[in-house]
Amino acid sequence: MINNTHTDNPLRFVAACRLPTEWGEFTMHGFEELRSGQEHVALSMGIINDGAPVLARVHSECLTGDALFSQRCDCGPQLQAAMQAVQAKGRGVIVYLRQEGRGIGLINKIRAYQLQDQGLDTVEANVALGLPVDARDFVLAKHILDYLQVASVHLMTNNPQKVATLNRVGIDVVERVPLEVGQNSENAHYLSTKAQKLGHILG
Numbered sequence: 001m002i003n004n005t006h007t008d009n010p011l012r013f014v015a016a017c018r019l020p021t022e023w024g025e026f027t028m029h030g031f032e033e034l035r036s037g038q039e040h041v042a043l044s045m046g047i048i049n050d051g052a053p054v055l056a057r058v059h060s061e062c063l064t065g066d067a068l069f070s071q072r073c074d075c076g077p078q079l080q081a082a083m084q085a086v087q088a089k090g091r092g093v094i095v096y097l098r099q100e101g102r103g104i105g106l107i108n109k110i111r112a113y114q115l116q117d118q119g120l121d122t123v124e125a126n127v128a129l130g131l132p133v134d135a136r137d138f139v140l141a142k143h144i145l146d147y148l149q150v151a152s153v154h155l156m157t158n159n160p161q162k163v164a165t166l167n168r169v170g171i172d173v174v175e176r177v178p179l180e181v182g183q184n185s186e187n188a189h190y191l192s193t194k195a196q197k198l199g200h201i202l203g
């Protein structure tokens with residue numbers, strides 16, 4: 001009889017390669033969601049499957065910030081700082097989830113930004129569009145970390161909700177490591193809204 005008691009893994013590992021970067025050489029592991037075909041990656045450095053807690057970042061895709069140098073948010077500088085921190089330790093992992101716009105997708109994020117240009121804040125804009133404020137699924141990170149044999153992490157984030165969510169899905173977050181970079185005059189209001197409405201800890 002087939003044993004169906006285990007939770008189904010929504011992802012499959014596809015391939016891994018070297019990824020030389022400005023912050024040293026990572027291994028890039030590629031995953032695919034079985035249902036949607038959505039692709040995700042993890043960047044690892046050093047030996048991370050030895051059971052000791054690993055310095056980790058669970059980063060959500062932000063095309064505008066990560067790749068297009070947008071100053072509307074702090075995502076690009078956060079990603080770079082996380083990669084740099086991993087390099088400094090010689091050991092760590094960046095899980096990069098393709099959950100653009102906190103899961104609403106790129107075009108909806110542009111719609112939300114359009115409303116923000118008219119005065120709404122990051123939360124009000126999603127609500128006005130009838131979209132969830134945060135639709136991200138962090139179970140994917142759990143499956144990716146399981147594949148990499150990482151059970152506990154020092155998590156680089158300013159979002160205590162993310163710590164709680166990851167703990168809930170089975171990732172043991174032994175410590176939250178603040179990741180406060182990328183503040184500028186364009187994103188000052190956005191960051192203060194995140195602190196006030198989404199609970200981000202920003203000094």
Ligand SMILES: Nc1nc2c(ncn2[C@@H]2O[C@H](COP(=O)(O)OP(=O)(O)OP(=O)(O)O)[C@@H](O)[C@H]2O)c(=O)[nH]1
Nearest residue numbers: 060061062073099100101102109112122157158159
């Ligand atoms: N819908 C929407 N998504 C945004 C906006 N600004 C950034 N994002 C998305 O938000 C995600 C990053 O989430 P953040 O709230 O910045 O930070 P976090 O991941 O919760 O917390 P940190 O770990 O501290 O970065 C990325 O997927 C971005 O594309 C916005 O104004 N509206």
Ligand SMILES: [Zn+2]
Nearest residue numbers: 062065073075
């Ligand atoms: Zn961003």
